[in-house]
Amino acid sequence: MIKPPLYELKNIVCAYEDEPVLQVDSLSIPDEGPVAFVGHNGSGKSTLLKLLSFLLPQVSGELRFLGELPDKRDDARLQATLLLQEPYLLRRSVFENIAYGLRARGETSLRERVAEALEMTGLPVDFARREWYRLSGGEARRVALASRLVLRTKVLLLDEPTANVDEENAQLMAEAVLDAWKRWNTTPLIATHDLQWLDAVTQRRIFMRRGKVERIVY
Ligand SMILES: Nc1ncnc2c1ncn2[C@@H]1O[C@H](COP(=O)(O)OP(=O)(O)OP(=O)(O)O)[C@@H](O)[C@H]1O
Ligand SMILES: [Mg+2]
16 A cells, blocks of 8 residues: 655645735655755744644645544644744643653653653753753753653654754754654654754755745655
């Protein structure tokens, strides 16, 4: 059986308050590894990531996920998790932040899973005890990434994951997302301006311009 693409978009329009900001006539995203979205500020990258994580409905057009129209958005949402451009943490410990989604999904082995996610993002395991307000900006970003990685979803959508993160730790984040792909077949889809960092992750790129897909390099 032929494997369906991860996503297929046809004649998609997304709008904010009746103002169309994203228009994708035809786009297929294969399930063959990390893919990046690049383009100027306001080109529609974050909007597209929100659409692909089922947080923002399209005004018109068709979006298929693994070959199906996701009618039950909650099911699809469980398979696609988005790390927002401005990630937030719960006002709780690092452990509680990372374990939150696992608990909501009724998962067990929380300690092991949290420790593994911390280790993957290059944070010491004893960070689990830290309170949310005792983290640097870059550490908070990595905790937010760990809280998504830990879910082992089919898709991991990352919006500017390396903002405020130094080079060494950004490198660890690159390794973490590639690790998620290798270990769990979690496909990272990344919007970023950090092209040097991106080179370490993937050469597959979707170039966006003024709300449209301008060019695709797979
Ligand atoms: N919540 C919103 N309400 C209204 N308009 C919005 C909203 N969010 C984004 N827009 C508009 O939609 C367009 C696309 O924005 P989007 O955030 O998707 O761009 P982006 O490529 O992620 O940009 P950046 O590189 O700055 O993050 C822009 O014109 C922006 O002004
Ligand atoms: Mg954005």
